Amino acid sequence: MTGRRRILGGSAALAASLLLLSSAGRAADPVWLKLQAPRFGVVSQLDENATRRWAIEFDQFVDALHQLYQVDELALSPLTIVLFEDPRAFAPYRTQTASGQANVAGFFANMDAWSVIGLSSRNSTAETRHVVHHEAVHWFLSGERVESPLWFEEGIAEVFSTFEVKNGRGRWGLPIQEDVDYLRATGVQSLDDFLRTTQDQALHGSGKYYPEAWAFVHYLTFGNNGAGQPTLRKFLELQRETDLDSAFNAAFGLSYKDATVELRNYLARGKYGIAELDVRDRGAEMSAGPASPLQVEFALARLAAAGGNDDLARRHLDAVVAAAPRAAPAYELLALLAGRAGDAAAARAALDQAIELGSTDANVYRARARQLLDENRKADTRIDESVPPDAARSAADMFEQSLALRPRNRDAYEGLLHALLNVDAVTERDDATLAVGRRALPTEGMIVVAQAAVAKQGGDVPTAARLLRAARKEPLTLPPRYRTTVTALHDSWLIGWLSSQLDALIPAERFDDAQALIEAQLADDSIDGRPRTVLESMRLDVDGFRRIAAAAAAGQAGNRGAAETLLREFAADPGASPRAKRAAERLLERVAGRAPPQPR
Numbered sequence: 249m250t251g252r253r254r255i256l257g258g259s260a261a262l263a264a265s266l267l268l269l270s271s272a273g274r275a276a277d278p279v280w281l282k283l284q285a286p287r288f289g290v291v292s293q294l295d296e297n298a299t300r301r302w303a304i305e306f307d308q309f310v311d312a313l314h315q316l317y318q319v320d321e322l323a324l325s326p327l328t329i330v331l332f333e334d335p336r337a338f339a340p341y342r343t344q345t346a347s348g349q350a351n352v353a354g355f356f357a358n359m360d361a362w363s364v365i366g367l368s369s370r371n372s373t374a375e376t377r378h379v380v381h382h383e384a385v386h387w388f389l390s391g392e393r394v395e396s397p398l399w400f401e402e403g404i405a406e407v408f409s410t411f412e413v414k415n416g417r418g419r420w421g422l423p424i425q426e427d428v429d430y431l432r433a434t435g436v437q438s439l440d441d442f443l444r445t446t447q448d449q450a451l452h453g454s455g456k457y458y459p460e461a462w463a464f465v466h467y468l469t470f471g472n473n474g475a476g477q478p479t480l481r482k483f484l485e486l487q488r489e490t491d492l493d494s495a496f497n498a499a500f501g502l503s504y505k506d507a508t509v510e511l512r513n514y515l516a517r518g519k520y521g522i523a524e525l526d527v528r529d530r531g532a533e534m535s536a537g538p539a540s541p542l543q544v545e546f547a548l549a550r551l552a553a554a555g556g557n558d559d560l561a562r563r564h565l566d567a568v569v570a571a572a573p574r575a576a577p578a579y580e581l582l583a584l585l586a587g588r589a590g591d592a593a594a595a596r597a598a599l600d601q602a603i604e605l606g607s608t609d610a611n612v613y614r615a616r617a618r619q620l621l622d623e624n625r626k627a628d629t630r631i632d633e634s635v636p637p638d639a640a641r642s643a644a645d646m647f648e649q650s651l652a653l654r655p656r657n658r659d660a661y662e663g664l665l666h667a668l669l670n671v672d673a674v675t676e677r678d679d680a681t682l683a684v685g686r687r688a689l690p691t692e693g694m695i696v697v698a699q700a701a702v703a704k705q706g707g708d709v710p711t712a713a714r715l716l717r718a719a720r721k722e723p724l725t726l727p728p729r730y731r732t733t734v735t736a737l738h739d740s741w742l743i744g745w746l747s748s749q750l751d752a753l754i755p756a757e758r759f760d761d762a763q764a765l766i767e768a769q770l771a772d773d774s775i776d777g778r779p780r781t782v783l784e785s786m787r788l789d790v791d792g793f794r795r796i797a798a799a800a801a802a803g804q805a806g807n808r809g810a811a812e813t814l815l816r817e818f819a820a821d822p823g824a825s826p827r828a829k830r831a832a833e834r835l836l837e838r839v840a841g842r843a844p845p846q847p848r
Contacts (some may be wrong), residue, residue: 282539286530287321291547292331294369296536299331302369303534306637308527309381309411310388312418315525319391325358327387329365330551334497338368341548344556352376356383357554360654361580361609363387378424382409387442395656395689397487398447402458403465413527421522427459428747436460436512440504443492467514470521477821488690491722541619542571549581558585580612587615610654615644616662630740631733633668634700640670648681656686669737674705693719693726697734709745710769713738717774735777740777743782750786759794766790785825792818792828796835804838812839 283290285303287310292299306329314321335353337519343357345535353376354367365380385405389396395403410422434456436712442460450457468476479499486495496761500507539547549564554633583598599616602609616645635643644667650660668678679702685695700715717740719726726734746769766787769775775783795818802810815836819829 255785256531267716280539280544281536282543283534283536285507285534287324288327288329289681290329291333291539291544292329293333293337294331298369300531300534300536303329304529304531306384307371307530307534308413308418309384309408311419311464311527311530312411312525313385313388313408317389317392319388320393321391323391323393324387325361325363325390326552327363327365328547330367330547332366332368335368338366340560341366341551341555341557343554349654352379353416354380356380357388358383358387359550359554359611360657361376361611362550364547364550364554366555379410381411382406383410390656393556393688394488395691396482398445398450399443399461400484402450402466403461406458407465407469416527416529417524418527419524421520422575423466423520424459426461427462428456428518429747430459431463431515431777436463436508436515438504438510439464439496439511442523443496464511466520470523471514473521488722489723542568546577549578553584554580561585574604574605576607577609579605580607580609583612583615608653610650610660613646613653614649614657614660614663617643617650617660617667620646621663621666631666632737635666637670637672640667641672643667644671644678648677651681651685655684657696658689658692661685661689661692661695661698665694665701667702668705670700671705674702678702691723691725691726693728693734696724697726697730697737700737704741709741713742713745714772714774716741721774727846739777739779742769742779746783746786750789754790754793757797759790759797762790763787788823788825789827792825793831796828796832799832799839800835808839812836815839 259632279293281290281292281294281296281299283292283296283299283303285307287307288303290299290303294302294303332339332341335627337351339349342352343355344350346739353373354365356365356379357363364441365384367376382405385408386401389401389404401439406424406427408420410424411418411420411424413419437456437460442457442464445453445457465480468480483495483499486498488497490498496504496507502510513615545564545567549561552561565578565581565585568575569582572578579598579602583595583602586592586595586598595615596619599612599619602612605617620639620643621635624635626634644664646803647660647664647667651657651662651664654660664681668674682695682699685692686699689695694717696715700712700719703709703715704712716734718724718735720731742809746765749765750762753759754767766783770780770783795814799811799814799818802808802814815832818824818832819836
């Protein structure tokens with residue numbers, strides 16, 4: 249990172265421990281090298297020249313990204329690269345799949361709070377480079393203050409995956425022939441459907457999404473000599489502000505059908521532009537020397553954990569913890585492994601130890617807060633009555649600590665939402681955290697629901713209800729599992745609040761105020777379904793009790809005949825409020841029986 253050195257993705261405390269204890273533990277075989285670049289660290293079995301060449305080229309890849317996207321590099325998760333001399337040495341660290349270890353020459357894992365690359369240099373292929381570059385784009389774009397739509401993130405990652413350096417210049421945008429051939433054979437999906445694809449659908453649907461993401465972003469970036477770049481920028485901006493259809497129409501000026509035809513024609517022509525740019529050789533800024541045994545152990549522990557090789561990761565961690573028992577990152581990783589194993593007690597102990605030692609891993613605070621909610625959750629209760637207020641407040645504080653470290657973590661916002669729905673008081677930090685979240689994830693509906701919880705706790709139910717309605721509509725997105733819950737919260741909060749207001753206004757005969765309150769809500773077209781039906785019923789109630797009050801006033805003035813007439817007319821009105829009718833009938837019995845009429 250520019251202006252800030254990170255030692256292999258660890259904390260300063262761990263780095264100091266490793267340097268002091270570099271002679272402890274077993275000797276590594278073969279000898280490992282540690283190279284520190286401004287943006288990442290490398291632990292390598294290769295010689296210094298080979299390691300430096302690899303690091304310089306990867307740094308040039310990142311430099312090319314940085315020239316195009318002005319991200320906050322200090323916000324990037326620490327990245328460690330582990331280079332193995334041959335496939336046999338790398339084999340134990342290859343990623344686990346449902347059918348066993350994947351037969352790959354390398355992988356990139358972004359674990360949110362830290363990232364790691366593992367590669368076998370002798371068996372590195374174009375496909376491996378493609379995967380590493382693709383995932384490295386995601387790592388790099390995580391430093392942007394505002395999240396981009398899925399189609400752009402995946403598309404630009406594919407477009408940059410073919411990056412190469414030729415004669416000192418970086419080349420990006422080279423076509424992916426496999427994607428071209430696939431789309432020509434299967435056809436291009438309608439952009440109307442493609443742009444609405446969720447991440448889960450992209451991962452588990454057909455294999456068409458990623459090729460089309462490459463094609464769409466490549467077309468907008470390079471098609472017609474770059475004429476589509478202003479359209480791309482405008483579309484990205486508008487998608488954060490309005491619904492997809494409005495954003496697309498304003499940016500493209502075309503129907504989805506016509507734009508899809510243009511994309512198909514672009515693929516059919518078979519001519520795809522590329523871009524070249526100058527990239528720096530920052531090899532002089534990279535320091536290299538022997539890696540200490542513990543630096544190697546910790547790098548390998550993270551690599552093993554990222555690949556799902558948990559037993560191997562624990563063996564490496566045992567050596568780290570034995571020699572550096574006050575290093576918070578070791579306990580962070582122990583908590584991750586315990587959580588995967590389903591050992592809640594061990595995970596809790598490791599999380600508490602990491603927090604006590606000053607962990608700067610956002611996942612630690614998020615995981616401990618989630619444990620706190622789960623441990624105190626009441627069964628079979630509404631979501632806003634499911635956790636005791638004191639536990640909810642403690643959890644909210646930890647979620648906010650997590651988000652202060654990593655402000656684009658959806659899981660943390662989901663947990664914060666649950667906590668804020670149950671606290672008995674809100675704080676300025678709650679507001680501030682959610683405001684940052686709205687800027688970082690401008691289309692995330694869960695954050696808006698959390699803002700609604702804060703408004704409701706502050707007594708502003710109309711604003712809370714408005715936010716809940718907004719959370720269900722584009723451009724905001726809300727996980728399907730929350731839609732029913734958010735609707736139920738909206739109806740409960742709004743109807744409960746209106747009922748309490750009317751219960752105070754009607755007995756005080758403040759009918760004009762009650763009527764204005766209801767009409768203001770009915771004027772909002774976004775209120776529909778059950779709440780609108782209840783509002784219309786409340787409007788009838790106000791009108792009915794206004795008429796009853798007039799009859800009562802006539803009776804109290806001594807004009808019993810007029811009072812009785814007014815009450816009988818009201819009771820016979822087929823459009824009158826049933827609730828008010830019952831009150832009128834009781835009053836009529838008293839009037840007809842010559843008992844002094846009483847106001848409701």
